[in-house]
Amino acid sequence: MKLTVLLLTAAFLNVSANSFSQNISFSGSNVPIEKVFAECKKQTGYSFFYPSSLLTVAHPVTIHAENVPLENFLKELFKNQPIGYEINNRSILLYQKPVDPVILNPKPIQSISIGNNEPQAFPIKIKVIDSMGTPMIRASVMVRNKKISKVTDAQGMVDLQVDIGDVIEISFIGFETKTYTVKNMTPVIFINLKLSDKGMDEVITGYTKLRKESFTGNSIRVTQDELLRIGNRNVISA
The missing domain is CATH 2.60.40.1120 (Carboxypeptidase-like, regulatory domain)
Structure with missing residues (x-):
């Protein structure tokens, strides 16, 4: 049964991956940056994650690209923006770049020792x-x-x-x-984090204990809230 689920999952992932391209085409002048995010997700399947406050520091962009690799497109998109990014799988996490402080009348830097050189x-x-x-x-x-x-x-x-x-x-x-x-x-x-076969057995066991009166050996539906509740219980008991 597990093998069948794994094979079906692999097939689904393969179809999903092939539905998107790693290249992107976009042309726009002075457009809101979130519009570019939406088009990028539509063409590549990559999702952007960022705090809403980040958009207040972003500038409208002018960019013209034709079938450009995603990595090159992102470098050009954020080149003059106070925004940095990290890519992992199909997630793009955005963060505000640190701003270098402006120092007026700088003084010579003195060597300072901080408590036994502790990090x-x-x-x-x-x-x-x-x-x-x-x-x-x-x-x-x-x-x-x-x-x-x-x-x-x-x-x-x-x-x-x-x-x-x-x-x-x-x-x-x-x-x-x-x-x-x-x-x-x-x-x-x-x-x-990768799914663990042993971990899934623990989830089903925990669910059985939680809803023993409704488990008769047939297939049952486990909701996300119930899994989270099981997970929280295990963390507390551990």
Whole structure:
């Protein structure tokens, strides 16, 4: 049964991938940037994720492209914008580029020693997605060597304060747990969780315990809310 599901899923993914192109054609002058996002998604299947406030700093764009690779198109699109981007699978996460401060009458930089040269924490964003690029809501994100544990929001995002060398553990019921070691100050980290056969057995078992009176051995429908409720229960009990 699992093999049949996997084969059908693979066939579906193959058909979906072939329905979109990695190239894009677009021509417009002084158009809102969100209009370009919509056309890009229509032609390539890539989805854009960004806070609504980001559009307030974006400028209208003038761009003319004919069958251009997506990566080249994005570089041209954001060349003069205060917006950066990261690509993972079919998700494009946008963020505001840091602005270099303007210093008037700069003074010579002095060497400052900070408490035993301890590393200073810095902010990063973790975005958790599944194999289809869909944001995973309420995934557990934990910094192993610190007492920090959070869950992702509706966009699959979570904000953390970390140091170089910190180990971040990402988990979700029914999916393989992943770890990520912080090696640099990359502002956005994409984490792609893969479905686990063992995890799916745990989900079905948990659902059976939750709704034992309605389970008779026949096929049953498990809603997303019920799966999330099971996942939350397992996290708490763990």
